[in-house]
Amino acid sequence: MDRNPRELLQIMTRRFGLLNKTCCSIGNNDISLVQSHILYEIDRGHQPSMQQVADTLGMDITTFSRQVQTLIKKKLVKKTALPEDRRVYILTLTVEGKFVASTIDRMMNDYLDEVFSFMNEFEKETVIRSLKLLNDSMQKSKMCCTPMG
Numbered sequence: 001m002d003r004n005p006r007e008l009l010q011i012m013t014r015r016f017g018l019l020n021k022t023c024c025s026i027g028n029n030d031i032s033l034v035q036s037h038i039l040y041e042i043d044r045g046h047q048p049s050m051q052q053v054a055d056t057l058g059m060d061i062t063t064f065s066r067q068v069q070t071l072i073k074k075k076l077v078k079k080t081a082l083p084e085d086r087r088v089y090i091l092t093l094t095v096e097g098k099f100v101a102s103t104i105d106r107m108m109n110d111y112l113d114e115v116f117s118f119m120n121e122f123e124k125e126t127v128i129r130s131l132k133l134l135n136d137s138m139q140k141s142k143m144c145c146t147p148m149g
Contacts, residue, residue, distance in 0.1 A: 026103045029074055034067055039101040042091045050089045
């Protein structure tokens with residue numbers, strides 16, 4: 001291997017656009033990377049609570065709450081108090097929120113399909129297996145950040 005792992009991860013982060021302020025523009029909505037992650041997790045979960053999504057993303061609840069408020073103002077997310085415990089808020093996507101989330105999903109899948117098109121099947125499977133192995137190992141690490149569940 002001619003480059004160290006950190007350098008490879010730095011390059012991949014830049015190429016993936018993870019340092020960009022705006023992840024994507026869909027309709028009249030400029031969506032930040034953090035907001036796209038929130039939309040993805042709400043869409044993936046079954047009526048997750050605010051705390052569940054914040055924990056999954058490794059965000060403190062105050063920062064997360066501000067991001068959710070922005071998504072509510074954009075009419076992409078709806079926040080509803082749980083009837084049996086009014087302190088717990090459930091997050092759901094609005095119709096427009098579902099459209100934005102599925103558009104981002106489609107854009108990311110198209111991008112990944114193109115990237116993988118430059119590899120043969122064995123190389124693609126090797127990369128996917130390696131990413132899974134890296135994610136599993138990162139989850140076990142006590143060194144950095146909040147584990148992503």
